[in-house]
Amino acid sequence: MLGRDYPAENCSIARALEVVGERWSLLILRDSLFRGMTQYSEFEESLGLASNVLANRLARFVTEGLLVHDGNRYRPTQMALDLAPVLLALTQWGDAWAAPDGAPVIYHATDKGTLRVEILDEGGHPTDPRLTEIVALPGPGSRST
C-alpha cells in the first residue's frame, strides 16, 4: 500500500505504525476491543467514515491477523488484544493534554476498576517519564550494519 512503509527503519515503533498507524485504524480497534463491536454496520455507525475506507481497513486487519472474519462478525485476535496498552496510553495522553472537559471515557474492568498504563522499570516499579531519561539502545534484533 503506497506510502505506508518506513523501509529504512529497523524499529518496532515504525513496524507497529505500518500495521496500525493509518487514519482510523486505531479507532476501529478501539471499537472492537472496548466497545464490543463486531459487525460492519456497528463500525460504520460509530465512526461515520466512508464505506470503502472502512471495508479496506477491515479487510487489511483480517489479512494482517488482527481480526478474524467469521460469518458477518469481525472478532479481535490476541494480536489485536495486545494493542490495549497502546490504546490506553493514547487515552491517558489525550485525557491529560486534549480533554479540557475531563476524560470523555474511562476504561474499566470488572473487579479491577479504572485501568491505567504506566512505565515500569526492570524491577517492576513505576517510573515517571518526566523524571527519567530514556535512551534507545541496540537490542537483539538490531542490524549489524
Next chain:
Amino acid sequence: MLGRDYPAENCSIARALEVVGERWSLLILRDSLFRGMTQYSEFEESLGLASNVLANRLARFVTEGLLVHDGNRYRPTQMALDLAPVLLALTQWGDAWAAPDGAPVIYHATDKGTLRVEILDEGGHPTDPRLTEIVALPGPGSRST
C-alpha cells in the same frame, strides 16, 4: 489540516491521534525523546523524509506545544515527554508481533534497566489485557447528548 480531525469523536484516543497520528509524527517524537535529536539535520538524516514534510511536522509540533524551537534546536516539552508510554507500548507490540529477529531496540534508563509498559488496575497491580475484558464507560467529560 484537511482530513486530520475526527469531528464526531469525543474520545481521547481520537484527540491524541489528531495531534500525533499523522505519518512520521511518532517517529520524529521517538528521535526527540529517546535519541537526543534536536536539530533539523539530525531528524532529516534519521528519517530520510522529504524536507517539506519534516519542516511542516516540526512547525506543527511547535504550534501544538510538543516542541520548543530555541535557536536551531527543537526540544521536547512535558507534553511530548508524556508520550513516552505511547511509544513504549507501540514498541512492545511491534517487538511481539512484527520483529521476527528480536527487538531491534530496547529502551533503557540509568539505574532502572530496561523499561516496559503495563496496564495496572485501580490498586496498582499489573493486568493482562488478554485475560481482562476492558470496557469503555462514560467519563466526567462525556457529552450528555
